[in-house]
Amino acid sequence: DKVLVGKKPTGTLLISDLHPGRNLYLLGTGTGLAPWLSVIKDPETYERFDKVILTQGVRFVQDLAYRDYFERELPQHEFLGDILREKLLYYPAVTREAFANQGRLTELMADGRMQQTLGLPPLDPANDRFMICGSPQMLADLR
Numbered sequence: 001d002k003v004l005v006g007k008k009p010t011g012t013l014l015i016s017d018l019h020p021g022r023n024l025y026l027l028g029t030g031t032g033l034a035p036w037l038s039v040i041k042d043p044e045t046y047e048r049f050d051k052v053i054l055t056q057g058v059r060f061v062q063d064l065a066y067r068d069y070f071e072r073e074l075p076q077h078e079f080l081g082d083i084l085r086e087k088l089l090y091y092p093a094v095t096r097e098a099f100a101n102q103g104r105l106t107e108l109m110a111d112g113r114m115q116q117t118l119g120l121p122p123l124d125p126a127n128d129r130f131m132i133c134g135s136p137q138m139l140a141d142l143r
Contacts, residue, residue, distance in 0.1 A: 013038070013131070015045050022127040023120065024049040027105055027142075029057040029134030033066065039131070040074070046083045049129070053089045053118065057105040057134065059096045067092055089118050106141040 013035050018024070024045065026036040033056050039045055045052055058064055070090040075081055093101040093108055101108060101117065108114040112122055132142065 015039065015042065015048055018048075018129045018131070021049065021129040023051045023053060023129070025053045025055065025109075025128060025130045027055050027057075027130060027132045027134060027138070029105065029138045030063075032132075032134030032138075035133050036131070037066075040084075040088060041077075041080065043080065043083075046080075046087050050087065051089060051120065052087055053091060053114075053120070055091045055093065055105050055114070057093045057095070057138065059094065061094055061097060061099055064092050064094070089120075091118060104138070104141065106138060 015024075026039060028034075028036055036054055040052060040054055054070065056064060056067075056070075067090075074088070075085045077084060091101060091114055093099070093103060093105050093114075095102070095104055101114070103113070105114070109123065114120075115122055132139065
């Protein structure tokens with residue numbers, strides 16, 4: 001499959017625009033995490049996908065904005081908590097200091113470390129869907 005990268009930011013943030021699949025990977029680096037905040041709170045997301053994998057790639061641990069929210073607060077959400085605990089997987093990664101998931105998101109996916117850590121099968125175009133928002137370098141790496 002090809003990834004098309006344009007000169008200006010464009011795209012869709014609508015789950016309904018994606019082909020059906022089992023797993024939805026939300027890849028975000030830096031501030032590219034912001035669009036996923038609404039996607040992960042949309043009940044339709046969990047009706048369409050068995051697992052939703054929210055990834056966050058940053059340089060330093062201190063840059064993991066919302067980490068506590070994803071790991072502690074969101075699973076206790078009054079209305080969505082049960083389904084989030086069952087279907088949402090959060091995968092933070094850090095590139096410039098020691099961390100459990102150390103490296104670029106693209107490398108961690110390509111060599112299977114991300115999927116292994118999360119207990120998921122290897123990436124499969126027949127079952128996996130991706131939404132991407134992040135640095136130009138990540139977009140280039142995904143080509």
